Amino acid sequence: MYIRTSFIKAITGANSVEHIDKSSKMAKPFIPQIIFYEDRNFQGRSHECSSECSDLSSYFRRCNSIRVDSGNWILYEQPNYRGHQYFLHRGEYPDFQQWMGYNDSIRSMRLSPQHQGSFRIRIYEREDFKGQMMEFTEDCPHVHERFHHHDIHSVHIQE
Structure with a gap:
C-alpha cells in the first residue's frame, strides 16, 4: 500500500509554499495557476489566473471546463465570493459536472488557505x-x- 506524498500534502497543505525542482534541488516560489475554458473539454475561449478575482464576468460568460495546474482553489457561482462553492485541486475537469457544478456559472474565485508547518x-x-x-x-x-x-x-x- 502506498499513500502518495501529494495526497498528504493536498489534505494538509504542508509544503505547498515551495516547489522543489528535482533536477536542480533549488526551491522555487510556489505559483498557483488555474485555467478556465468557456466550452467543455478545454475548448473555446480561455482565461488563466494565478491570484484571486472577485468578479470573473469580464473574462468569460460561462465556464464548462477547468484545468488546475497548481494550487487549491475555491470557486463561487456568484461575484464577490458568494453562492455555491466548489473546491478544486490540481487536475483536469472537462465539464462542470466533474467538479459537481450545478451549472456553467463561475463568477469569482480565490486560493484556498494553506496550512503551513x-x-x-x-x-x-x-x-x-x-x-x-x-x-x-x-x-x-x-x-x-x-x-x-x-x-x-x-x-x-x-x-
Whole structure:
C-alpha cells in the first residue's frame, strides 16, 4: 500500500509554499495557476489566473471546463465570493459536472488557505476511528511497511 506524498500534502497543505525542482534541488516560489475554458473539454475561449478575482464576468460568460495546474482553489457561482462553492485541486475537469457544478456559472474565485508547518495524521484500520491506528508526522512512501493492514477506513487530521 502506498499513500502518495501529494495526497498528504493536498489534505494538509504542508509544503505547498515551495516547489522543489528535482533536477536542480533549488526551491522555487510556489505559483498557483488555474485555467478556465468557456466550452467543455478545454475548448473555446480561455482565461488563466494565478491570484484571486472577485468578479470573473469580464473574462468569460460561462465556464464548462477547468484545468488546475497548481494550487487549491475555491470557486463561487456568484461575484464577490458568494453562492455555491466548489473546491478544486490540481487536475483536469472537462465539464462542470466533474467538479459537481450545478451549472456553467463561475463568477469569482480565490486560493484556498494553506496550512503551513507541521502536520499530524492518524490512520485507522476500521471506520469511525477504530481498530489499529498509526500516526504520521512526515511523508511515508510505503504505508504498508509500517502499518500492516491492507485497508484504511478512517483518517483523522489533527494539525
